[in-house]
Amino acid sequence: MKILLVGYGAMNKRVAQLAEENGHDIVGALSPTEENDCPYPLYDSVTTDLPEADCLIDFSHPTLTKEVLNSAITLPMVIATTGEKETLFDLFTEKAQSTPVFFSANMSYGVHIVTQLLENIAPLMDDYDIEMIEKHHNQKIDAPSGTLIKLLDAIKENARPDANEVYDRTQSTEKRDQKDIGISTLRGGSIVGEHEVLFAGHDEVISIKHSAQSKDIFARGALKVAEQLVNKQNGFYTYNNLYV
Incomplete structure (x- = not known):
């Protein structure tokens, strides 16, 4: 080829x-x-x-x-x-x-699988709070990553169409709203790429995570x-x- x-x-x-x-x-x-x-x-x-x-x-x-x-x-x-x-x-x-x-x-085909998991799992998690975390190396210039947006879209399109994307809580003095999806972006070192979605419920947390070990x-x-x-x-x- x-x-x-x-x-x-x-x-x-x-x-x-x-x-x-x-x-x-x-x-x-x-x-x-x-x-x-x-x-x-x-x-x-x-x-x-x-x-x-x-x-x-x-x-x-x-x-x-x-x-x-x-x-x-x-x-x-x-x-x-x-x-x-x-x-x-x-x-x-x-x-x-x-x-x-x-x-x-x-x-990454693995990220595709994670996306499909979220499409199927998110509709079952109405009573859970959702938080998303992505980590990349210190040379990455865009934030949040395109992959996080892809995962977020999978959740919103299949379960949370009215979700509020929250990128900063420093100016808020209110409790977390059920519609909130918290998004955290970290940049440092040589991290290839990590994406984690947390479903936080009463007395339990379900985490779906993908870590890239190499480009x-x-x-x-x-x-x-x-x-x-x-x-x-x-x-x-x-x-x-x-x-x-």
């Missing part, structure tokens, strides 16, 4: 290494900034003559992702960019008319998705329908 990388940050560096270890070829990287450590042909614009490829894998930034989605590129697209979700989803839908497009805020789980996930996506018809895909 010939892969075009979109962005050449930490994640796509891991994608490149694992791809080559598994017999795939990296034909180039699309990046508007100069990447001195990139061993592959660099392309600074979506309007340049890009190399022949079977798919692209995008671990970049919403700005670059939007340029790709608005371009004439029709390669199957694995999108792992987080941020500006609503804008990107509109573009996903439009682009999916001309090419297969896959998106996940977290490429490789996201890179491997993206490659596995790409291997499936190149054989799909045009359309918008997530983990919920990719393997159907």
